[in-house]
Amino acid sequence: MKIIEVNNAPNIASAHEVAIRRLYDYDNAQVMHMTFQPGESLKPHITPVDMFFYVLEGALDVMVGDETIQVKKDCLVESPKGIVHCLSNNSLSQARVLVVKAPKSVSRTNLQ
Numbered sequence: 001m002k003i004i005e006v007n008n009a010p011n012i013a014s015a016h017e018v019a020i021r022r023l024y025d026y027d028n029a030q031v032m033h034m035t036f037q038p039g040e041s042l043k044p045h046i047t048p049v050d051m052f053f054y055v056l057e058g059a060l061d062v063m064v065g066d067e068t069i070q071v072k073k074d075c076l077v078e079s080p081k082g083i084v085h086c087l088s089n090n091s092l093s094q095a096r097v098l099v100v101k102a103p104k105s106v107s108r109t110n111l112q
Contacts, residue, residue, distance in 0.1 A: 006033050016042045023098075030104040034087070036060060036095045041088035051101040053077045053087065058095030061088040
């Protein structure tokens, strides 16, 4: 059995400037753990695969397409492939989210 502790997972360098750790990385799917400090956000971008965001802690403003909604802990948001999306922490508290892509995206211009 393979167990991965979030704090021991490798950090990923990204143009998005948020703390990202790779938890699972296979051809069938990819899972990232992101920590957003107050005021941090991803740059709007498009991925060529379906994905979802699961908020673990705090609240994030999630934009998918032309809709932005504040999403709180224990909520999941779907983001279909080919649609612009981004996450922003506009609160005063840290927020953490799991990002799951299926299948794994192979484009170097997307969030990795």
